[in-house]
Amino acid sequence: MAQDIFVIGVDYGSDSVRSVLVNARNGQEVAASVFHYPRWGKGLYCDAPANQFRQHPLDYIEGLEKTIKDCLQQAGGESVARQVKGISVDTTGSTPVAVDKTGTPLALLPGFEENPNAMFVLWKDHTGVEEAAEINAHATRFDINYLQYVGGIYSSEWFWAKLLHVLREDAKVREACYSWVEHCDWVPFLLTGGNDVSEMKRGICSAGHKSLFAAEFGGLPPNDFFASLDPVLDGFTSRLFSTAYPADQAAGTLSQEWAERLGLSTEVVIGVGAFDAHMGAVGGQIEPYHLSKVMGTSTCDMLVAPMDEVKDTLVSGICGQVPGSVIPGMMGMEAGQSAFGDTYAWFKRILLWPLQNLLEGSSVIDAATAEALVEEVSNKIIPELSKAADAIPLSENNEFAIDWFNGRRTPDANQVLKGAISGLGLGSDAPRVFRALVEATCFGAKKIVDRFNEQGVPVKGLIGLGGVARKSPFIMQMMADVMNMPIRIHKSEQTCAIGAAMFAATAAGIYPKVEDAMAAMGQGFDLEYCPNPAKAPIYAKRYIKYSELGGFLDSHSAPAKLEALADLPETGTKAQPGHTPQENQEQEELQDVPASANN
Template identity: 30%
Template structure:
């Protein structure tokens, strides 16, 4: 028998990634295409320009398919994963009636107001891409959270008329919902021409991007947390029920039908801040790194390995993009003296991610009432041994990373593999397709330093908020 292949689509905040896997979860080939910079028409409004979601997927798909050396007839399914909390307004032909909204746009958390007469449908990002790929008005229920009239217990649209009034969305403006692992439709001739995907291949529903990523890391059971190092950095764990009235735990739909996922609070510009600092150093630094056969991040990491634990007292607060109810907050770096270099700043940012997420993770696990024995780290930052060790030391918990760094793409492929009958269950698919590569154990002397820093770190904003509230009135 010939090998079978599965496509995973992973469209995030910064790029679209298309990966083709074999049935054991090995990457066969991949393609990536960047998204364009956001349009910022006014404060709080963050829009995707033109038809950027679809254009990026087409660009990434063509690159991926151009490098595929197998038989396209052996591709058995496509798992579709797109960024969560986004919103698209479609016309009667299901094309964009106005710019799509990023998850950072304040309007996605507010009730819909029907001001544009061209708008006939309101969908998540995955609903729009589903239509472009298949021509079907369907979407995964597991990508609808926050501001949508969904019944979280039945995994369907709500039957309560008040739910539609509260969000401003009539039922007739919404697509049909299916569960993760269900077939949304098949690739149309038009979509095949635009992407290079084989016509007729089934497109399979997944979930919100974090849940798909969690599935792709193998995050299952109640003693494991997955820390996702992305533009939005957060952690998650598998849950048994949809919790209510929680303060530090955000229940979501899982990527496994009829299961749930518990989310922590997150850092709205987590790994973005790492990229920001890299870019601040300029082209000269990038060229210097390239001359040594490294990326700028790799050279920064190498330099930061020589910095003492705790960055000689330099601490960073990651409020580069604050929550909407505290817009006065700003990013902070405090504790500079003559010892500090760019390597100290870089390490301080990494330590800030770990120190922030420690509180968010432990707040969640304490509220749920579980003890964590393992942390799976995913996302681009997981490729750094330095960062992985910092996380293990700060958390004082063994930390592992996956063999495949594109966890969302793999999670999408797992959904497609189950839908195609390659594996009989999600559990079997994870067991066969997910592998861990490296394990990092806490170093006691490092953990001791971070334990002393931790309460000081979380006291910083108690002293700086008053100042930032005053400067906000000047420098909004």
Template identity: 35%
Template sequence: MSGLDGPGDRYVVGVDYGTLSGRALVVRVGDGAELGTAVHEYRHAVIESALPDGGVPLAPDWALQDPDDYRDVLRHAVPAAVAAAGVDPARVIGIATDFTACTVLPTLADGTPLCEVAELRGRPHAWVKLWKHHAAQSHADRINALAHERGEPWIGRYGGKISAEWQFAKGLQLLEEDPEIYRRADRFVEAADWIVWQLCGVETRNICTAGYKGIRQDGRYPSREYLAALDPNFADFVAKLDGPLLPMGARAGALTAPAAAWTGLPEGIAVAVGNVDAHVTAASAQALVPGHLVAIMGTSTCHVVNGSELVEVPGMCGVVDGGLSPSAWGYEAGQSGVGDIFGWFVEHAAPAGASHERLSELAAAQPVGAHGLIALDWWNGNRSLLVNHDLSGLIVGLTLATRPPDVYRALLESTAYGTRMIIEAFVEAGVPIRELVVAGGLTSNRLLMQIYADVTNRPLSIIGSAQGPALGSAIHAAVAAGAYPDVYAAAAAMGRVDRDVYRPDADRARAYDALYAEYRSLHDHFGRGGDEVMSRLRAIRNAAVDGAAEHGTATLEVVG
């Protein structure tokens, strides 16, 4: 925290909804000083094995959440952050939120989540599907195949494939696995828009999630004819998505009396349109200038960059007009597992008592390539460039001499190789990358940051805030409240970045070039048709788990 409270100061609140918790941050409008923060953990965390209270078991690759956990962030984290800041709530002029995406839920026409309808609470499809719900891969495959067969013009904007994580794949899964819930769902809404609905009582949609996660391009969604070709009963799906569409930084409405009671903020203050946690961070990192790529590194990594021209980049998550900020083409790519992979190793594969700090210290002492390993960073599937969540992790080169720090370093390196592939795909397609800025909790791992600089052979700038998404939301709140004319001006005044904190070492960069070539060889072999063993193993696993559950013989807890 920094700065002193002045008698004429005004404040905004940014609320960042992550995978396991929500964070509120109180920020001074004049200079972006962060004055108070608080975190509230979701009571139900991620629902992966069974619905709450001993409910229905879930199949592999499911990931659900309880929407009331999101309201609890407003009830607990926002008042606590304001108290920690020591500011008068009456001087707060706006609030904005950001969310993981695609995190989506079915609701009634008034926004009531279907999982809060008593008779539907035991139906898994009535709940929020978290971004990492990957059980709709087969539906995404059909969507992609039909789009290419019909020559749909929008498919190229998404690198040739839409993801199993996105609205249409999850919606098609909903229709075909629980038609009654699909029929009862008047609206199918991103959590980023739903929480804004809760705050201001008005349904809105933001162009960011509509474009990147909802296949909305050139002012329209996929045609009714295309959707009917997927499934005749899917023809009406767009009607569940369509709503007032607003640009980034716009005012969605005013804080309602109930929401004011939850948050302790003044009724009537500005509520900004919803946003995505990664995309909103570009503002806080002062990276809205074309060519400044931000890698937001946490449990997963999202890569976003503005471009001045429209091009189609194979394997990207999408390009959206105004998706990051007005008057620019916003590009998105991503890796589905990063911090989650490191966490998995420490929690489940490393010796008891191992820690990230100790493993990083031991791994840092190794010369590049000394462990003799290459890993593929697909523990949670591949988002870019392959867009296939049936893929899985791989480590090549293990011997009886391999030790935990060797594997740990190989896993760190694998995610850096994945980022390098994304950067190279952008550049080869005509999207210049002039600066690489890293944000998120993993910036504190100095070894990891140096590996990224060496693998990409680029200097790394580091965002100047530990709360990049929350600060980005606060910047958008200031724009929605009228304190700045646009996001560019607000980001210049309130954002912060430390330039070229990590610089590549020439010798290490050359050594990584050789290892990266091996990574690319494995990547293409297992990811581009050389061998489908990963998909076959996934199918065998799912069949075994489903069969065990059906016959009541499961002896292991399976997490999706």
């Protein structure tokens, strides 16, 4: 590799898309660009109280073009563009959309432009809670356990629950929807100029972890599984896919249209897409049996192990185990927490409410000063809370919390569950409550490690990735103390985008396998947090309280209507379709906790 060769990694997060131009010879980040979704930023198409979070495909398309062109311009324009050999994309997930036969999202077609049900259903959209419960109850009626490779529990955050909910909810979308496509599969299809959804190369990452695809089933579960759940799904599998591909393979080459739009060659290879945490784990140089924690608005915890060592071991209650979903040739296992940075952002919004809602009408300061004050305080809240919380002596009787503010992803998915704060008294101030929230997210992370260990897949080390890992020593030190294990922090803040670039280099043939790309392009680790031996026994006692309170909430939180789904007749339910008007809702901001991974 005498001359520099460049690849581009594109990372779609919850709030923005980031592209990086990387030197494939050594992993040097040559240029980077971020585009914040304008429609999402205005809170369009979302209804937070109803757990509805939708994103318009135009936000994705505009961001794709803007960030890649920015990177090329920063790096030197045409001379660099001629040396770009590959592009790979990661996205949040499961974030699917209804498309027509050409693979075009319905929101890009006349009559659907403002319809949230025609848009991408973001990973954290939980409008399909009832549908997920029905899938879980329905699966028990079959001799084959079709949920065995997704931890035994299907989540409302995933592909089929979202499809069923949208088809039931909206007759117009139901009539126009030909197929259902993950965001990570659609962007490569877009870049390669695809116009027939049946020819779309679906990634094994999304297919195996969210769509119930498994070689043992011959692909997707049979049509009867879905048709007997609800006739609205009858025949749908025939319009999906029967083959799935690892992310080290090519989806095609850049189309003429997109080559002209971006200023690149039509010889640029486009890799098969995958989820952000899976590519992020590669960008963070994942090692066998080391849990790679990609920490953003939520967490995604990735673990890889040799296939011949895992054999028939199945870990219950996780988000799936899929051969080749992280590193081709190895078993990829996924777990995670539905709210991590989102928990801190929620508490920040609580504290900011008086400033954001009362200063505007103040007779003491002018509007410009009020706006500047809100911005200043907003930027300082999390760092200052962290300092104050870190100074609080650790006690067995401090306030404590449950971290299910966006439901529970793993272990044992249940998006109906809610968070809680306990042990409050008149001395419970903001730093003490914040400390309890941070501790709860660390305890939630420990539950995941415990589940792997208990079920025969040992966790031998921890790797921290993403914005929280890089920017919050307080949270990372508490994580090490609670886990009673060291946690190494990867040097790169953009491991997802860098991981996508590594896959681009592999798909383009620059490296024969992704492990070679990791070795050549990886940036290494520059921090390590070691547990404080004096704190471990206190956290162990507090962890018991966390487990006891969580067990109580778990046993008392399921609404009766969801419990009743277990008694549904074998033909399933057939909800009456209808279109619910959507209200615009201001979407949360995560200024202090960048969202690099959210599946």
